[in-house]
Structures are given as C-alpha cells and as structure tokens.
Amino acid sequence: MASYNTTLIRKRGVAENTLEFTLKKPEGYKFKAGQHLEMSFKEAPQKGSHIFSFCGSPKEDLIFATRFRSSSFKEYLKNISLEEEVLISDAIGDMTLHGDDSKSAIFIAGGIGITPMMSILKDSLGGVSRYMQLFYSNKSINNASYFNELKEMSNNCEQFEMVPTFTKEEMGGYEKGRINKEIFEKYIDDIKSSVFYIAGSPEFVSGMKNILDDMGVDDLCVKSEEFGGY
Numbered sequence: 001m002a003s004y005n006t007t008l009i010r011k012r013g014v015a016e017n018t019l020e021f022t023l024k025k026p027e028g029y030k031f032k033a034g035q036h037l038e039m040s041f042k043e044a045p046q047k048g049s050h051i052f053s054f055c056g057s058p059k060e061d062l063i064f065a066t067r068f069r070s071s072s073f074k075e076y077l078k079n080i081s082l083e084e085e086v087l088i089s090d091a092i093g094d095m096t097l098h099g100d101d102s103k104s105a106i107f108i109a110g111g112i113g114i115t116p117m118m119s120i121l122k123d124s125l126g127g128v129s130r131y132m133q134l135f136y137s138n139k140s141i142n143n144a145s146y147f148n149e150l151k152e153m154s155n156n157c158e159q160f161e162m163v164p165t166f167t168k169e170e171m172g173g174y175e176k177g178r179i180n181k182e183i184f185e186k187y188i189d190d191i192k193s194s195v196f197y198i199a200g201s202p203e204f205v206s207g208m209k210n211i212l213d214d215m216g217v218d219d220l221c222v223k224s225e226e227f228g229g230y
Contacts, residue, residue: 015145023062031091033123034116038089055115057122104131110200140169198224
C-alpha cells in the first residue's frame, strides 16, 4: 500500500470533545465517499497509527473527525500544530454508496459513526435520484457532530430526511431513546427495497444488525463499519 506525506491545514470543533481535521490532499490522491485512511505522525512514529473515515467529499481536501479518548495517539493529535507533516495510506474500505437509484439509502449512525455518512451525503445530495434517510443516535445534541449542517441538508433537500434520536436528553420534535424496530417502522416506507449503512461502536453496529435481521432485511443489503475506541 502506498504512503503519502501531507500536512495539517485546519482543525475545528464540531461537537463536545470532538474535533475535525483537514489535511492537504496530496497530488494524485483519490478516494470514494465513505472510505477511510490510516494515519501516523512523521515526527512521532512511536505513537502508532489510527484509521479515520473521510467526512468530506472527494472534491475537497482530506477531512476527518474524531472524538477524543485517553490515548497517546489522540493526545498528540489533539495538540498537533498546523503544517505538521503526517503520513497517510491509500484510501480503503467499501462503505460506499450503492449504484441502484431505485433503492433508498438508509444510514444508521451512532455518535462519531456519522463521518462516512457525511462524506456520502456531501458527495451525493443533488446528484442522485434515490431517497436517503439518516437515523442519528447521540446522548445529547452537544454530542452530535455536524448536527446543524445535517439539519440544513434535511431542510433544503427533498431527497434527504434526518431522524435524530437522543438517549439522555429530551429534545422537542425529536425521538427520545435508542434506535429500535418501532422507530424504523415509523419512518421507513419500504424496508425491503432499501440498502442500509451502519457505523458506530461495535455494540451499536451489532445491535442495529440484529434489529434489521429480525425485520427480515437481507444481509446483502447491509453495509457496516465499526468504530472501536473512536
């Protein structure tokens, strides 16, 4: 697998304890919306490496976001200086949008699992005819990365609907509690003619897969990505 040198050009907060980073796209670098890369620090190789999903369009520079937990890699990343060099891999992964526009795309994100779906939505909205829905689970609105951007997308695009759910906070107009079978039945018109994309913690992904299996969704219509330890 090829390795590329690049630099950090921007960072910003997108939710509580969550930062977005933008890397300069190396010449000739290509990725598909929904894929991910592996990154390490040129000046601190002892910190190891980490996988990050793109959350920007392939037309943009390389954007990813992460929620911070206690690790030497994340602490170094949190304090990294602009223009510091990093090493990245080729883009990998198959969490990419299906080609059949007649099948709806149903995205199910837990927390920072929203990142590959942001990439797909940014790249696809307005350019495809399929209907897309996002079920987005967080503890509270402060934990929900890109909530305002997603709300604006949903308000401005008839092809896209966001269904936020909050497990620890009451929010008027939004669902309270964990995503479950009843929520899917309430909002999804044709579950058998949809392709599902799930991303989040291993426990979240496993739970959503079990619900879809109980509802008769074929495994071939489910793509998933686990975010272990964020």
